[in-house]
Amino acid sequence: MNIKKQNYLLIIGTVLLSSLSFSQPMMNQIMESPPEVMMQPGEDWHPEAKHLGPGFFLHNRPQFEVYSKSNQVFAGTEQGNLYFRTLGSDKFDISIKPNEGLYWDIDNATWSPDGQHLVVKQIDDRNVKKIKLTMATPEDVVYKPYFRAGEPIPIYQYYIVNVKTGEKIVVDYDPEYPYVHIMEWNSDSSSFFMIASDRLMKQINLLHVNSETGKSSIILSEQSDTYLVGLNLLQGYSNRLKDMNLITFIDHKQQFIWLSDRSGYKQLYLYGYDGQLIRPLTNKTENGIVAEARGYDKKNDYIYFTAYSNPEQPYSMQVFKSSLSSNSIHKISDSSGIMDFVSSKNDTLWILRAELPKLLKLDCFSPEGQFLNTAWQGNFSSIGNNYFNFEFATVKAVDQKTNIQAFVLKPTDLDPNKSYPVVEYIYGAPFNNVANMNFFSPWLWDLNILAKQGFIVVCIDGRGTEGRGKAFNDFSYGKLGQVELLDHVEAIKQLAENRSYMNLEKVGIMGHSWGGHFALRALVEFPDFYKAGHINAPAIDPENFRVAVEPFMGCLPENCPELYKKSRISDKLNRLKAPLMIVHGTADDDVPIDDSYFLVEKLKNIGYKNYEFIEYQGMDHIVMRNPEWKPSMIQFFSDHLQN
Template sequence: MKNIFLLIILLPAFVRSQSLAPYQPTAAEEKNAYQQAAHLDSIIRGKAYKTTVRPHWLPNGKSFWYKNYLKDSTVEFIMVDAVKGTKAPAFDHAKLAAALQQYDAKHLPVTDLIIEKNVLKFAIKEQWYDYKNGRCTSIPAPIIHNTPGAFRQIPRWAFHDDNTASDTSSPNKEWVTTIHNGNVFLKAGSSSDSVQLTTDGNTDQPYGALQWSPDSRYFVGYRIRPEKIKSIHHLLSSLPDQTRARLDTEEYAQPGDPFTSFEMFIFHPSDKKVTKVNTPLYDFLGKPYLRWRKDDPRYFTYEKADRGHQRFRIIEVDATNGNTRDLVDEQTKTFIYESRIFTHYLEATNEIIWSSEKDGWYHLYLIDALKGTIKNEITKGPYVVRDIDSVDEKKREIWFKASGMNAGEDPYNLHYYRISFDGTQLVSLTKENAQHNLSFSPDRTFYLDTWSRPDLPPVTTLHRTSDGKQIMELERADLQDYFATGIRLPEVFTAKARDGQTDIWGIVCRPRNYDSTRRYPVIENIYAGPQDAFVPKTFMSFSEMQSLAELGFIVVQIDGMGTANRSKAFHDVCWQNLADAGLPDRILWIKALAARYPYVDTTRVGLYGTSAGGQNAAGALLFHPEFYKAAVSACGCHDNRVDKQWWNEQWMGYPVGPHYAAQSNVTNAAKLKGKLLLIVGEADNNVPPESTYRVVDALIKANKDFDLLVVPGMGHSDGGPYGRMKKRDFFVKNLLGVMPPERN
């Protein structure tokens, strides 16, 4: 029924669009389009002014200066009094230029400023000057004392500590440990005699990575089972001043490869007892990071994400007996996005702030670390916490970024908030329907907010942090010269996903001088890597998409289902399903675009992408040839068994099963229809080049026609300038039906 409804909606638009003649320029017209695109690329840069404000706060924390870049590379320096809400030229530009004698007033290369009690000090090329009474005097670099920040940035904790070095001396210096022939030895600091604590270690499976408790009563060690990481190879064919190729080899773990494992033990120096901790092997990406409890170092915790990414725990260990309990134990049937897990340990109150998607959205929880229970959900609702800016343990507040909280706007737009640990007193620091980027004063009394969208030029405002009140507007982007080039801002466009309910968001770039009475081919810039979302959300003064559009295309970028920053259900579409790439949603989105604009030609659709986007672009021709007709695939991870372990197991799961092969572009290469250009750099150490070569091998065996560009010496890339030129030529030839300009 849903498909019938879509057919009823789209069919009249399809009939209407077919009445328009296809846009198909002559060779001469297309040559001119190349020239116009190159001209736009050269003139558009530097035509957008006042798009950003980078504040340089003075030591008093109440004033700051910034530099505006204006027309013809001129500059101006502005001083802002944040308390009064006023701004003015930071100094008399003409007088300072006259004093310096070698610069004009509009091109002063000042890199730093200090203004105190009407005394101006400034730096040019790391040389400082003092300006008084119309004269400039060289001075030593001043010592700048900035106001200390009241908040600290909170990094995401690492689950793993890859450093396997051992602590040798206890914190109280009474004990010394050594490892000999793979076993642990202990001696008193004043003694020369050592006691052997283990006997089953050896050089192949040694004990090691010892770590003392803060009170020196215990230390933790591991029986280590090393696994050598296998290698990949690159043949560098075109080295300068050499007549032979060079073989480079490096370690590279692929899905299914084993990892070094760590079996945890507690050592008791007082009675020389060794206790095996009641916990499974730590067998994923290194040894655990230990946190000893501050008020009772009998206990420590560590975090464990199981291989396969379906279980995450915070485990507490009792060092007296090796018993454990789970303070947090999250399990899922799909995946837990390990690298986005946030934990913050509140030592003074024995609490933990922890992030989870357990309710279907990425939110924060407050954990009682003594009871091992959730005290409360801190954030809640159909929105996504995107990042933690800082935690104020004294005020019990969290400062964070989120998207999707504001109804009626793009759910990807970043907004800034603060909230109490108990989930009350939520304060929004950003209001406008846009993507926001905040910059705080050193003591966080004030902040600057720069907000924009792809279809909305940037505005920068100054605010008071206590209540978010706007003090003043600092700058609004000046785009007069920018628009004089004839360029138009991208359109933000939405359409329904395959479920008929979820909004899919993307942007549209058109040629400057398109003719709405002609039908233009569509090219999608695709990247469906599940680790993030990728459609730009801020103003772009220049983009390759717009440059490509100038050749006679409608160029789009879309975030389909299976990408991040939406609900858990939206993200789960990618689970063991990377070949999907949100392509069903993307197809519906482009069809909806054509229903709105008849000049969008859905019979001539191509796409291009790099890395995961390269996998997606080639896969579109294999799995959806009824819609996509041409693809440029650069350094694609075409077979998820060949690519890096951590990325692919995160989304495709562990162990490696038949689903890996079923979705491989190599396995499915014989299904190719349409036109395909493969690009690969021979020195790619991100996605091994053999990922592309295996596709080439399979295509040759299937007697398929395709194009291949191998770039000597190039790493993980879209092919560089030459590859981008070949990409344009490929689409011009295969979607417009015109031969590109002759360059020989």
């Protein structure tokens, strides 16, 4: 079986679970003694790899040297130079300077299978504006490139570098497609594949690059009237793009599998290296909406994939396999709570399941789908039987036709005869969901503590969010912020119809990042419905968002100023009535604290005084890690919705 191993415990445990302020000892106990298959490191990882610095954002996984098992050599960067060093030695075998004014960046650097070449990029960000980050002390100041909507973005230039000589060959591709990512080398090291998209992500090109000449050719090009893929095509997101398995290469057959929503729903398509479509491998009728391809089984010529095939539970995942040599699709498992799966060296499928209230298991299946055993399960002895009091609900969007999903957390000791204030947690962006909570959802634990303090906490995935097909996702395309919130207000009202304990006279809202934007927008657009707002690291006006907003708006601000103006909220702040708490970290390089300074200045200008602004010194984008954040948040809602 030739399925790439996934490092779920490392990814989920150290990135998501550590990002918020819930009880880490409790989760450590739940996750105790997981099997080795959940701890598999990436192919380019080695325990002796040196830490090089922060990731693309300060809250991302740090950068480490990239390791080649074939020649036991590390590649890294130091002061903008690229170097190679042999395992066991701290001495550089070779150090290569960048072109004048540029610097080498190890992110997305990829070794050839024979270990003789590294594809790696230089970055030119001389035309990019910089933001000021204040670190642990006010005197510790860093300036970092940052690009907002419509502004110049860095230029990436990839090179094929010879590890022995340091000679480099320019990789040739069209600069009109600035979001460029290395995907994978051919097994014989003669060529590799890249993905490139235009700035608005309406076209994606799959490039085949000759490693001897650097010349590239387009073997597949996909276009859309809206955007394709979205956030993970941005510069700096190469690892996330790879993790979503947009492409699965089958080198020995000169074929690849392409994930596309061209039919309106994500499905898998089999292509030859000549770019010719061989046939679709999946279809919505048999397997629903594909989530991800999860690996190719070379022995049996199957592609394994996860999908959402139950329209009544649109975020409930199932595992399937599809034959590349015959038109057959088989369901492996539709057990509850499936997150994903990995494989072992012994032709075993390991399906990871996580679901409230107390489901956390790793089940073993044969490649044919026969259940073998449960290899591991979480230890819930530290959690009481009623630690989570929750439900999932289906309600109608404001059109009264479209089903949307809601997740509700309640006090453990809920008395249905009492009245409880309501707090909505919102994100709202087209690339994220909040109503599919499981143990690995980063907000679950803090929201549950809020519920235990006497609140009904509601999470809603209205139209304009992902996982439900292209039309559902594109609902807010070109009009971000203008249409989404009606679904949220309607959903809360419907939930309260048969939950009399929900007090709709006391509804608050909270959000982080894009969610901070939507929480503030809710207070502005529905000032008589939402009575308190807690916004964290908020983005304010889409015209000043980071470039991530561009593909979802469908144009740059300079080309459609009226469209961005319609989505602006800073000129509507005079509608505010509710108390507002604004929380931001001074070292936030994702949504700079300048955005909150801008908001505070606007509030001062209109004479609005019913707000509090808290700066967390040295905190990055994940302000919730500050130990003061959670008690402060709970106290805010208690003061304004309970007292």
